Amino acid sequence: MSTAYDAIVVGAGQAGPSLAGRLTAAGMRVALVERHWLGGTCVNTGCMPTKALVASAEVAHLARRSADYGVVLEGPVGIDFPKVMARARKVTLDARGNLQRWLDGMDGLTLLRGHARFVAADTLEVDGQAIRAPRIFLNVGGRAAVPELPGVQDIDFLTNTSILQLDTLPRHLAVVGGSYIGLEFAQMFRRFGAQVTVIERQDRLIAREDEDVSAAIREILEAEGIAVRTGSECIAFAPHADGVAVKVDCREGAPEVVASHVLLAMGRRPNTDDLGLDRAGVATDARGYITVDDTLATNVPGIWAMGDCNGRGAFTHTAYNDFEILAANLLDGEHRTLAQRVPGYALYIDPPLGRVGMTEAQARASGRPLLVSKRPMTRVGRAVERSQTQGFMKLVADAETKHVLGAAILGVSGDEAIHGVLDLMSADQPLDALRWAVPIHPTVSELWPTVVLGLQPAGDD
Secondary structure (H helix, E strand, O other): OEEEOOEEEEOOOOOHHHHHHHHHHOOOOEEEEEOOOOOHHHHHOOHHHHHHHHHHHHHHHHHHOHHHHOOOOOOOOOOOHHHHHHHHHHHHHHHHHHHHHHHHOOOOEEEEEOOEEEEEOOEEEEOOEEEEOOOEEEOOOEEEOOOOOOOHHHOOOEOOOHHHHOOOOOOEEEEEOOOHHHHHHHHHHHHHOOEEEEEOOOOOOOOOOOHHHHHHHHHHHHHOOOEEEOOOOOOEEEEEOOEEEEEOOOOOOOOEEEEOEEEEOOOEEEOOOOOOHHHHOOOEOOOOOEOOOOOOEOOOOOEEEOHHHHOOOOOHHHHHHHHHHHHHHHHOOOOOOHHHOOOEEEEOOOOOEEEEEOOHHHHHHOOOOEEEEEEEHHHOHHHHHOOOOOOEEEEEEEOOOOOEEEEEEEOOOHHHHOHHHHHHHHOOOOHHHHHOOOOOOOOOHHHHHHHHHOOEEOOOO
8 A cells, every 4th residue: 555645756955845835835745755854965974064164264274364354362272172073063054943843834745754665657666665656756865975996995085974973173184086075084184284185086176166266265275384286196094003194196296195084076076876766767867876867757657856866957056946947837837947057166275265167178168259357356455344255256258149157256256256257147137237237346246247348259269
């Protein structure tokens, strides 16, 4: 026997509970299934705890720079690492508790705790209990990938999840993976007082970004005492009396790094391998991501996939937008698609990187005639006033249509100031709309009209 619902949502991450709320408000009887923590990656192992740690690390960094601002502190800055970690955990627990209370009060919702697996296209089994519905929404998220590197199974390593359980500061943290997650942890742990080495296979950090962005980020990190080892083509691990020996095999520098702790930050994988997707006939790509069309529908009628598991976005905000698209199409009579979404994201080192649209390299590869403008943060009054002038702002536009193709801000408040360009692109407005805006002074955003005025035809270099 199975229990019938109008809809089933698998996964209580960013998109699942919000969709359940809309469906129940529309009068549907909904089952929400969660096998682990409510809130998914963002609340438990992603945005909320890590940004809480970033904030603590920034305070420590500013305290060490207090003399630059004319503020005198007696003695060196100390770090109460257990308290730092406890603060981050409280942020998570508070958010998780708030979500639990919201779901508990949601009329028409049944919250099932357990592991859901398909037994048919319209039926799931949750720890022995069969449930069925004509509408099934998958919001199962992802987890850290653990590549099969030599010796990795012979050592104790950390992931973005397990590192949040530490209560003792590592003596030397080796971060394997020089991309977004790895760099955030690298800088925060350095600011907490650990020795930190970043090990990256490719020739530069965050290789999906433009080379000038990568170089500037490396300069920022190295200025804080973080060792960066790029071109590490043959990474391997072995137990060591002092922790772990990491073979880096770079073209320069020592052939191995001995660290007390190793963080693997080498990408993500979707939580789709144990859902029984084959029993439902749901298609996945070679990496396990659920294949969806522009409206988030899978190849099986009545089944949709939202969030990290569909490979169409890797962020909390894209997962939430997946929910918005589905709710608009299924409940509001609209036609919203993934193609309407302007890609934007941030890297939360300090100063942060805000990004939207194409990189300059991607724009050049498109073959379009381009306009490019770049201004250092030393030209931004707000950055000068705060003595935080690292980085730059860059804008890339189509020379014929006069529409923005992409932008980057590596600098103070870059994660916020990028939204002026993101909103412009989302509204499909030309450069003049940004040129003639009257931004507030003093802010970082006020330089955008100046950046627009500085647009010049892109050269061939």
